[in-house]
Amino acid sequence: MFYIIGLGLCDEKDITVRGLEAVKGCSRVYLEAYTSILMIQQERLEEFYGKKLILADRDMVETESDEILRDADKEDVALLVVGDPFGATTHTDIVLRARSAKIPVRVVHNASIMNAIGACGLQLYNFGQTVSLVFFTETWKPDSFYDRVKENVDLGMHTLMLLDIKVKEQSEENLARGRKIYEPPRYMSITQAVSQLAEVEESRQGGVLIPEKTLAIAMSRVGGGEGQERIVSGTLAELLTQPPEAFGEPLHSLVLVGKRLHHLEVEYAETFAVNPESWRNVARTVYGCALD
């Protein structure tokens, strides 16, 4: 059996009982290390499972799936994935390969940011498409996400923005010289995300992300419990005024609030507002939300 097992969002205890049982019975266990990160180290997972993990980077999952699937028709092999196996990045490709090799596949689901983002208090069914925001450089500022956000905004839908993660990136110099030296991982911060949004609004002038009129909810370490998870709500302009440490440790996610907004949703996020009065005021006057 080939297992693809979601690890959930935070640490070793977020695996399901079913997933843990499967891991313990596997002869080889791969840990996919590129789509996201857990908040803990590989060693802690290994200790908890009582198993060595084989680190599988993007290259390996994409190009060496034959090796990962080797003998999975005769013994149990697992690929561990942060979040859910069909979350932000799907694993359909390796499932298709397993199927064509007649290897039975079992997916063990878990929470991913795609559903746990509901912890911000907004109804998940009012979210539109999800967009990704990548690190801008001096010369490369891809802004096609703006059109997609506009589609959501026009319909009154909320938008989950996935913020860029750079893991196992090489500097241009190391890349050019063929040196397999990797830069430390980088995670886009809320501050950086919000200032990129302001930059794009400034150049596009589409009125989609006017900083003073757009409500947003910044989340860090969703599912991490008290002391880890942090929620900060406010207009984009208010979020920009906050010191970076106000948003907690990465990973960060950003939700842009759409106009299909219920007063209970406003109240829920108000607890976390930079300025509760302004939060309610924008919800009432810009979003047209009926509040007492």
Add this chain to the structure above:
Amino acid sequence: MFYIIGLGLCDEKDITVRGLEAVKGCSRVYLEAYTSILMIQQERLEEFYGKKLILADRDMVETESDEILRDADKEDVALLVVGDPFGATTHTDIVLRARSAKIPVRVVHNASIMNAIGACGLQLYNFGQTVSLVFFTETWKPDSFYDRVKENVDLGMHTLMLLDIKVKEQSEENLARGRKIYEPPRYMSITQAVSQLAEVEESRQGGVLIPEKTLAIAMSRVGGGEGQERIVSGTLAELLTQPPEAFGEPLHSLVLVGKRLHHLEVEYAETFAVNPESWRNVARTVYGCALD
């Protein structure tokens, strides 16, 4: 501490290790029994946890939250929820009440249909808003979902349709006589859902859900593993021709495929197609998907 713990989608082993540890340490454990159903009985959960569960129906969670939260500032109390605590139905209300009573809250996330639906092979970030389809009666056929599906279709987004569940419903007679006798639970089948869609398209004539031109993926018991989970893909017209048992046991979910479709997504679902040739043909000619 007040815990709200997601149980995931299928059975007792879908709880996370963190969730299980929390349950074992609680003095009272409530099982919310209305938003969805697990595929197993309460007794099996109780045996697995080594705890009695207090069944909490819709009334109780909404009107007796004080009782649920009683003493949660001094001891640990848990509310168990099928799926994720912020999945299809959020639990923001009881969290707000806990907060105002200064009771610490910990949410333990899990898979919900909102992310596990990715198992159909379509990219989650290309899903638009989620819609609910309720049982039609002779006199009540609410079709506002059609406008929301149209919004998704116009943008090329996929649509997750949540199919109606009737749990703890009373017959009109029992209701009128004040008898607390409840009907057996009812779950909308794929066949019923698809025929309701055809009925609405017929009356609306908006071209949104033309049965021969709309691709859909029917899923049952998502996350249930082999022998439980079932995936059937085809045009709505093809799904209508299938015998009800082709779709497996409830719960069912239905995904309407949008035009932002990648050839890998088409290939993935083709394995489960009523008619693979027609599946590819509609994907190519109606959806404009580039296939070999």
